[in-house]
Amino acid sequence: xxxxxxxxxxxxxxxxxxMLSITRTITSNGDLTSTVTIAQALVFASPIALAGLAGIWAxxxxxxxxxxxxxxxxxxxxAGWAGWQWGAWAGxxxxxxxxxxxxxxxxxxxxxxxxxxxxxxxxxxLLALGTTKFLAILLFTNAPGGGQAQSPPIKxxxxxxxLDSIVExxxxxxxxxxxxxxxxxxxxxxxxxxxxxxxxxxxLLFIMTSYLLWKTAFGLxxxxxxxxxxxxxxxxxxxxxxxxxxxxxxxxxxxxGGAYLSIASTIYRNGNTAGRGxxxxxxxxxxxWRPGGTAAGAIMFGYIDTLRLIDTGNQNVKxxxxxxxxxxxxxxxxxxxxxxxxxxxxxxxxxxxxxxxxFSATSFPPEVAQVAPYIxxxxxxxxxxxxxxxxxxxxxxxxxxxxx
Amino acid sequence: xxxxxxxxxxxxxxxxxxxxLAATAVILISIGANVTVIxxxxxxxxxxxxxxxxxxxxxxxYFLSALAxxxxxxxxxxxxxxxxxxxxxxxxxxxxxxxxxxxxxxxITVTILTAMFVGAAWAGIAAWLKVARGVSEVIxxxxxxxxxVGIISYLIVRTSIGTETSVNIRGTKFIPESGMLRGNxxxxxxxxVYGFLIISIFVGVGYWFLLNRTRxxxxxxxxxxxASAARxxxxxxxxxxxxxxxxxxxxxxxxGLPYLLGQxxxxxxxxxxxxxxxxxxxxxxxRNNPVGIAIGxxxxxxxxxxxxxxxxEGVPREISTIMQGLxxxxxxxxxxxxxxxxxKSEQRSVARALAKQEVSA
Numbered sequence: 001x002x003x004x005x006x007x008x009x010x011x012x013x014x015x016x017x018x019m020l021s022i023t024r025t026i027t028s029n030g031d032l033t034s035t036v037t038i039a040q041a042l043v044f045a046s047p048i049a050l051a052g053l054a055g056i057w058a059x060x061x062x063x064x065x066x067x068x069x070x071x072x073x074x075x076x077x078x079a080g081w082a083g084w085q086w087g088a089w090a091g092x093x094x095x096x097x098x099x100x101x102x103x104x105x106x107x108x109x110x111x112x113x114x115x116x117x118x119x120x121x122x123x124x125x126l127l128a129l130g131t132t133k134f135l136a137i138l139l140f141t142n143a144p145g146g147g148q149a150q151s152p153p154i155k156x157x158x159x160x161x162x163l164d165s166i167v168e169x170x171x172x173x174x175x176x177x178x179x180x181x182x183x184x185x186x187x188x189x190x191x192x193x194x195x196x197x198x199x200x201x202x203x204l205l206f207i208m209t210s211y212l213l214w215k216t217a218f219g220l221x222x223x224x225x226x227x228x229x230x231x232x233x234x235x236x237x238x239x240x241x242x243x244x245x246x247x248x249x250x251x252x253x254x255x256x257g258g259a260y261l262s263i264a265s266t267i268y269r270n271g272n273t274a275g276r277g278x279x280x281x282x283x284x285x286x287x288x289w290r291p292g293g294t295a296a297g298a299i300m301f302g303y304i305d306t307l308r309l310i311d312t313g314n315q316n317v318k319x320x321x322x323x324x325x326x327x328x329x330x331x332x333x334x335x336x337x338x339x340x341x342x343x344x345x346x347x348x349x350x351x352x353x354x355x356x357x358x359f360s361a362t363s364f365p366p367e368v369a370q371v372a373p374y375i376x377x378x379x380x381x382x383x384x385x386x387x388x389x390x391x392x393x394x395x396x397x398x399x400x401x402x403x404x
Numbered sequence: 405x406x407x408x409x410x411x412x413x414x415x416x417x418x419x420x421x422x423x424x425l426a427a428t429a430v431i432l433i434s435i436g437a438n439v440t441v442i443x444x445x446x447x448x449x450x451x452x453x454x455x456x457x458x459x460x461x462x463x464x465x466y467f468l469s470a471l472a473x474x475x476x477x478x479x480x481x482x483x484x485x486x487x488x489x490x491x492x493x494x495x496x497x498x499x500x501x502x503x504x505x506x507x508x509x510x511x512i513t514v515t516i517l518t519a520m521f522v523g524a525a526w527a528g529i530a531a532w533l534k535v536a537r538g539v540s541e542v543i544x545x546x547x548x549x550x551x552x553v554g555i556i557s558y559l560i561v562r563t564s565i566g567t568e569t570s571v572n573i574r575g576t577k578f579i580p581e582s583g584m585l586r587g588n589x590x591x592x593x594x595x596x597v598y599g600f601l602i603i604s605i606f607v608g609v610g611y612w613f614l615l616n617r618t619r620x621x622x623x624x625x626x627x628x629x630x631a632s633a634a635r636x637x638x639x640x641x642x643x644x645x646x647x648x649x650x651x652x653x654x655x656x657x658x659x660g661l662p663y664l665l666g667q668x669x670x671x672x673x674x675x676x677x678x679x680x681x682x683x684x685x686x687x688x689x690x691r692n693n694p695v696g697i698a699i700g701x702x703x704x705x706x707x708x709x710x711x712x713x714x715x716x717e718g719v720p721r722e723i724s725t726i727m728q729g730l731x732x733x734x735x736x737x738x739x740x741x742x743x744x745x746x747x748k749s750e751q752r753s754v755a756r757a758l759a760k761q762e763v764s765a
């Protein structure tokens with residue numbers, strides 16, 4: 001999936017909608033594919049997707065970025081601080097710049113000094129957490145509408161689009177409850193309902209990354225710094241410069257992800273990232289260090305989060321369990337045909353357990369949905385890690401002229 | 405030679421401390437605070453009997469956390485999952501201990517074993533994923549941390565494990581006094597030094613003995629230095645990975661116990677959940693050496709406790725987190741710089757010796 005092969009993309013989208021549709025029909029829970037759910041899922045997914053994309057940039061150049069969480073925190077703070085004074089767009093810009101500072105710090109430690117990248121990242125997380133809490137107390141405590149742990153509201157808004165001429169008929173169609181058709185209608189309507197310009201920018205950044213990293217000489221050189229920097233150097237690639245560029249851009253993307261969070265909640269709040277930087281890292285691995293899979297992982301996290309949080313009748317989590325079971329059965333059946341019998345049987349058994357749980361309980365606690373994305377990530381890693389291929393020199397310190 | 409090695413191993417943390425203190429001073433000046441007043445007020449409060457007691461108590465926690473991390477470090481394993489391992493271990497320990505009516509010694513032994521077992525089991529998942537499925541322990545332990553938080557909130561909020569322990573706070577039943585290890589108020593008359601301090605010293609000694617005086621420790625260090633060399637000499641690397649992760653998790657399981665048995669007596673939703681990350685920083689500062697870790701733990705605990713006083717001076721106490729982050733990053737960088745210089749000077753002395761030989765030949 002270096003670039004989206006259209007027939008594969010359409011095939012998997014078709015399968016996904018069918019599975020959603022089956023779940024929606026059995027549970028008769030329209031929320032699962034409603035316009036509002038999809039629109040909200042995109043809002044939750046975007047910051048995670050940006051963090052994942054940030055991870056791709058750094059790791060494709062051979063630098064592991066555990067500091068994503070810290071850079072995101074810096075982004076949330078920058079957006080709150082500048083957004084409160086000079087408006088939302090200034091907030092976005094400040095978020096990007098603050099994130100870039102975090103990225104630069106990682107680049108200095110990891111690229112110039114070649115220290116252990118996981119340790120450097122952990123230190124950045126610690127620093128970002130301390131610095132933002134520290135500054136929040138100093139800058140926001142006496143500001144009108146602010147507090148010790150949160151900024152005053154961000155001024156102005158990032159434009160949000162709703163195309164009524166598309167949303168209204170499609171939402172009406174969704175409410176009819178026709179198999180597949182209504183679900184597709186809900187999904188499409190969700191794309192035109194409360195669509196933030198920042199979400200569109202996120203999408204464009206994904207497309208730009210796919211193109212830049214896999215279709216241009218620049219991208220080839222950057223990735224060569226992550227695969228075999230010594231060989232790249234021997235061919236005249238300025239490895240250190242590429243690594244710097246990649247890591248700083250990674251910080252900018254993570255900062256933008258943080259800014260997105262602050263803009264979406266209209267203020268900066270301590271702890272607003274809630275580990276989304278780490279989750280972004282997981283989606284990157286989930287997506288095999290490529291934009292398409294990473295976006296899919298982020299959408300999964302966003303979708304599950306949405307269903308958990310808008311769960312009014314306590315039925316959404318139950319729906320998710322059934323959906324999970326259907327997905328496991330589908331993958332299991334598909335795997336049975338290939339040679340991986342043991343994994344396939346494991347998936348089918350797990351699917352059966354979930355079906356049993358679905359029919360034996362009337363509702364499930366929200367904690368199930370809270371941990372579901374993490375368990376899914378572990379499952380994906382456990383079953384697919386042999387097929388995943390990180391950049392060969394990911395995490396290896398590089399010094400010009402020194403062989404490994 | 406040994407003296408020189410000691411000096412080089414001390415120079416990096418010294419530079420780290422110096423630079424981060426200087427950077428902190430710059431931050432303080434830039435917000436218009438009086439640096440001398442601040443540092444002297446931190447020192448004055450930090451050396452008061454009450455603060456010393458609080459510092460020792462916090463250092464006990466940090467020491468265990470850093471030991472857990474450093475067992476993994478010795479073998480190039482990153483146990484980022486200490487958080488998850490200790491919160492689950494503490495919860496299990498609290499549940500078991502609150503149902504025991506036994507003599508103190510037995511009750512506490514059972515509590516400790518429970519916490520160690522649960523911590524090891526949780527780390528064991530990451531170990532299995534690594535050796536059987538090739539999943540990096542960094543990612544799996546981060547995921548397991550999130551899962552542990554979910555499990556705990558489910559158990560406490562929605563099952564009979566949790567009860568209303570005080571107004572609006574749900575937690576486990578209180579541990580009977582016979583199961584507590586409250587310690588002794590020998591520094592400050594009003595605050596007790598956790599009894600778990602003594603146990604953690606034993607854990608530290610055990611760590612030193614295991615690593616430096618046993619076959620297992622030798623294999624572990626050998627694998628950390630060169631996995632391929634260790635494998636050639638007959639060390640089974642998968643078995644080593646599993647054992648190391650289990651040990652790391654077992655020690656991690658203990659991290660919450662000083663506080664649980666010395667202070668709260670119940671695991672509630674306000675139990676600190678972030679003591680694992682600071683362990684990474686301290687393990688680095690202490691270079692995975694138990695004495696070094698103890699000094700690092702006391703130092704970081706001193707920063708944390710004494711910075712609480714800064715609110716009075718108008719400086720947020722988060723300055724201590726900033727300092728910790730700065731210390732870690734400056735210390736690792738200076739380790740690297742010192743190492744490079746060492747390599748360079750060794751190469752130079754070899755070159756000089758070779759040049760002499762050639763001349764005489």
